Amino acid sequence: AQSVAQPEDQVNVAEGNPLTVKCTYSVSGNPYLFWYVQYPNRGLQFLLKYITGDNLVKGSYGFEAEFNKSQTSFHLKKPSALVSDSALYFCAVRDIGGTYKYIFGTGTRLKVLA
Amino acid sequence: DSGVTQTPKHLITATGQRVTLRCSPRSGDLSVYWYQQSLDQGLQFLIQYYNGEERAKGNILERFSAQQFPDLHSELNLSSLELGDSALYFCASSPSVGETQYFGPGTRLLVL
Numbered sequence: 001a002q003s004v005a006q007p008e009d010q011v012n013v014a015e016g017n018p019l020t021v022k023c024t025y026s027v028s029g030n031p032y033l034f035w036y037v038q039y040p041n042r043g044l045q046f047l048l049k050y051i052t053g054d055n056l057v058k059g060s061y062g063f064e065a066e067f068n069k070s071q072t073s074f075h076l077k078k079p080s081a082l083v084s085d086s087a088l089y090f091c092a093v094r095d096i097g098g099t100y101k102y103i104f105g106t107g108t109r110l111k112v113l114a
Numbered sequence: 115d116s117g118v119t120q121t122p123k124h125l126i127t128a129t130g131q132r133v134t135l136r137c138s139p140r141s142g143d144l145s146v147y148w149y150q151q152s153l154d155q156g157l158q159f160l161i162q163y164y165n166g167e168e169r170a171k172g173n174i175l176e177r178f179s180a181q182q183f184p185d186l187h188s189e190l191n192l193s194s195l196e197l198g199d200s201a202l203y204f205c206a207s208s209p210s211v212g213e214t215q216y217f218g219p220g221t222r223l224l225v226l
Binding site: 034036042043044045046049090094100101102103104105106107 | 116118145147149156157159162169170172204206211212214215216217218219220
């Protein structure tokens with residue numbers, strides 16, 4: 001079965017420092033991977049996706065993610081964190097077969113400290 | 115703003131009651147997905163529709179049902195509500211199946 005894991009419930013980083021939010025996946029076949037961000041009292045906003053091609057994917061708000069097949073990881077990164085990046089981040093994998101539903105990780109709360 | 119709208123934003127009701135949540139997908143999107151976000155279960159897929167037809171079912175209880183109308187809006191019906199049904203319910207849409215899903219702001223349901 002497809003699954004994703006976000007091993008950290010919370011990540012704290014100082015403003016201006018690089019940030020990484022971790023995600024590992026388990027899929028059969030080629031993965032379709034996504035990152036979403038959820039701000040308080042808001043819906044999920046699409047950040048970026050990996051389907052195929054370049055292992056470094058660039059997304060919205062200066063975020064990028066690195067797909068690593070050997071380590072089955074898809075970590076979200078940003079070179080310089082902003083206080084406004086503080087939010088809940090979800091990694092997701094698209095199910096294979098006919099459903100195309102997303103299977104989400106448990107989420108990682110990012111706190112950027114001024 | 116994703117272009118997906120959901121109403122109402124908040125809903126407070128009592129156990130045993132029935133409620134209807136509404137979702138309007140982005141213009142042109144044919145596929146609609148419903149998810150439930152609760153504290154203990156995380157984000158769980160409930161059901162998917164494509165162009166009016168049910169496409170896939172996830173962890174949807176028998177007390178819950180949904181449909182997608184000819185104008186492509188969708189409704190999620192929750193009946194015989196229990197305290198444990200309190201959650202955020204999200205709708206997402208995509209142009210077709212398998213494409214990137216865009217989420218609405220959610221409906222927060224509180225069952226008292």
